[in-house]
Amino acid sequence: MSQHLSEQELxxxxxxxxxxxxxxxxxPAAEYKASHFSKxxxxxxxxxxxAQEWKEVCISGRMMTQRINGKASFxxxxxxxxxxxxxxxxxxxxxxxxxxxxxxxxxxxxxIGDFIGITGRVFKTNMGExxxxxxxxxxxxxxxxxxxIVKKDKEGNIYDAFTNPEQRYRMRYVDLVVNDKVKxxxxxxxxxxxxxxxxxxxxDYLEVETPILQPIPGGAAxxxxxxxxxxxxxxxxxxxxxxxxxxxxxVGGFEGVYEFAKDFRNEGMDRTHNPExxxxxxxxxxxxxxxxxxxxxxxxEHVVTSVNKGSTEVKLGDKLLNFKAPFARITMVxxxxxxxxxxxxxxxxxxxxxxxxxxxxxxDDSMGKGKLIDEIFGxxxxxxxxxxxxxxxxxxxxSPLCKKHRDNPDFTxxxxxxxxxxxxxxxxxxxxxxxxxxxxFEEQLNLSAKGDDEAMFIxxxxxxxxxxxxxxxxxxxxxxxxxxxxxxxxxxxxxxLFFPQMKPENKESKKVLELNEGEKAIFxxxxxxNRLALDDLKTRSGLSNKAWDKxxxxxxxxxxxxxxxxxxxxxxxLAED
RNA sequence: GACUCAGUAGCUCAGCUGGCAGAGCAUCUCCCUUUUAAGGAGAGGGUCCAGGGUUCGAGCCCCUGCUGAGUCACCA
Numbered sequence: 001m002s003q004h005l006s007e008q009e010l011x012x013x014x015x016x017x018x019x020x021x022x023x024x025x026x027x028p029a030a031e032y033k034a035s036h037f038s039k040x041x042x043x044x045x046x047x048x049x050x051a052q053e054w055k056e057v058c059i060s061g062r063m064m065t066q067r068i069n070g071k072a073s074f075x076x077x078x079x080x081x082x083x084x085x086x087x088x089x090x091x092x093x094x095x096x097x098x099x100x101x102x103x104x105x106x107x108x109x110x111x112i113g114d115f116i117g118i119t120g121r122v123f124k125t126n127m128g129e130x131x132x133x134x135x136x137x138x139x140x141x142x143x144x145x146x147x148x149i150v151k152k153d154k155e156g157n158i159y160d161a162f163t164n165p166e167q168r169y170r171m172r173y174v175d176l177v178v179n180d181k182v183k184x185x186x187x188x189x190x191x192x193x194x195x196x197x198x199x200x201x202x203x204d205y206l207e208v209e210t211p212i213l214q215p216i217p218g219g220a221a222x223x224x225x226x227x228x229x230x231x232x233x234x235x236x237x238x239x240x241x242x243x244x245x246x247x248x249x250x251v252g253g254f255e256g257v258y259e260f261a262k263d264f265r266n267e268g269m270d271r272t273h274n275p276e277x278x279x280x281x282x283x284x285x286x287x288x289x290x291x292x293x294x295x296x297x298x299x300x301e302h303v304v305t306s307v308n309k310g311s312t313e314v315k316l317g318d319k320l321l322n323f324k325a326p327f328a329r330i331t332m333v334x335x336x337x338x339x340x341x342x343x344x345x346x347x348x349x350x351x352x353x354x355x356x357x358x359x360x361x362x363x364d365d366s367m368g369k370g371k372l373i374d375e376i377f378g379x380x381x382x383x384x385x386x387x388x389x390x391x392x393x394x395x396x397x398x399s400p401l402c403k404k405h406r407d408n409p410d411f412t413x414x415x416x417x418x419x420x421x422x423x424x425x426x427x428x429x430x431x432x433x434x435x436x437x438x439x440x441f442e443e444q445l446n447l448s449a450k451g452d453d454e455a456m457f458i459x460x461x462x463x464x465x466x467x468x469x470x471x472x473x474x475x476x477x478x479x480x481x482x483x484x485x486x487x488x489x490x491x492x493x494x495x496x497l498f499f500p501q502m503k504p505e506n507k508e509s510k511k512v513l514e515l516n517e518g519e520k521a522i523f524x525x526x527x528x529x530n531r532l533a534l535d536d537l538k539t540r541s542g543l544s545n546k547a548w549d550k551x552x553x554x555x556x557x558x559x560x561x562x563x564x565x566x567x568x569x570x571x572x573x574l575a576e577d
Numbered sequence: 578g579a580c581u582c583a584g585u586a587g588c589u590c591a592g593c594u595g596g597c598a599g600a601g602c603a604u605c606u607c608c609c610u611u612u613u614a615a616g617g618a619g620a621g622g623g624u625c626c627a628g629g630g631u632u633c634g635a636g637c638c639c640c641u642g643c644u645g646a647g648u649c650a651c652c653a
Binding site for chain 2 (some may be wrong): 070091146147153164166170178399477492505
């Protein structure tokens, strides 16, 4: 029941108690009205540094450093927009006889991490820092755990940063408080989505929501999560894509719909895969994939420039990406020709298998023609496309929802956008021939029979919708997490998700006060003797060396005995409780 | 799934050939009325990830497990 508390946590609980005893509520309910954010104070003071005699300003935030200095001290207060220094002068904060607010509350009972409110006058210190001279101090919320202290010197070198990735991801709230960069990553993530949304809305496309719980997980080849609906007593799947539902909306008469969707895939996790991730999918009627390529590069250029101070260039690791439209375009066949020397045009399955063999690519019997081509591309080509590049015209077998190419029925009107060797977006001229679509689903069933556990299910209702008629449509999906990684210079998806999936922390079973045989034996002797030379006790216990060592340490850990070193040697005695 | 590395104070990390558990920051006490990685003097703080084993003796060596990171494999 009782939680183990560290020394510092106990001290903070003591301070909490003391505040209450002084009549100060450490968790007050009332609204605290700040007049400025920290950045406003910096900006406004710089503008008016000469004449302006500042009236009282009022700020609130978390106290991040304390430099206590006799009768005058400094603290940095951090709000959502940055930090500002506060000057606490004993006789200014406490003009009367009673100096308790300064001496006791500020200096003793407040800690780094506490939320406070300050009113005061803005001035510039001798060191040239814009500072608030505190005239009042309000405790807004007491922090009971010590934050990691991250210090920065004049050159911007960071000391004692909170860097352990496990702790950062498990305690993202702490990460956000102490690591400025982290907050910026997530702000950029939101700005990316806002810029995209704005781009679509300007064109009058409609943002929609479609089911996450689906009876048939469609629209992609992936292993789904399965769950169960109790009242309906039926299985439901968490969506792996929203494609089939958005197309139903095009059938229903919308000309442009899009959705920012959380998708879920029950697959492995690594630095580019999280079980839940965010995809933006958009479908526009009467368009084809050529139109969509233009649209995509235009949209990305808009997104990049609006989060990137107008520049199309983005630093990613040691590379410089340029999102200036138009992007390079190459067909998959040409890409393979370029990077392997093989022209796979017109090859059958056996010939493709031979190519794989020659290129040292492993194959198995479940792989059809499309999968083989995909393997060759993935293995030999994909990684080469660092700058944004559209790869077009994928084999028909691996694109069951995509129109056959108008010039060559072995391929489809599909493109993927590769950036930094990774697939970021995927788009089609959507298949709207219901009979063709039914056949493609049936081919997927054959693949499934061959052992491909990611082949698609047949969605009869989706086919019914197509039979009612869907206009020619182009659709595109883009991975928001991966795009964010690229635009924030992060190589791990965990850095762009607030709460990446983690295994649960091992909650250690509470250690019960239970003595083992050896500990009991020693304890019994001690209860009689109370105090004994260590060697005598060891002999009388009759324990082996190992058992003795473990037992005596065990007792000490439980606080039942203690070892005392004196001139005459080592003594063991019962610890009084 | 395989391999490599890591887990020690609130945080960042040392810890030699196996021999009493260390530093900086943070914390506590004292001094200091414009400091800023404030400073000075002193003090306290540990389930060395967990469980076994080897040993007179394990933070260190061996085995098993847990958690994380990286590389690879898998992967619309």
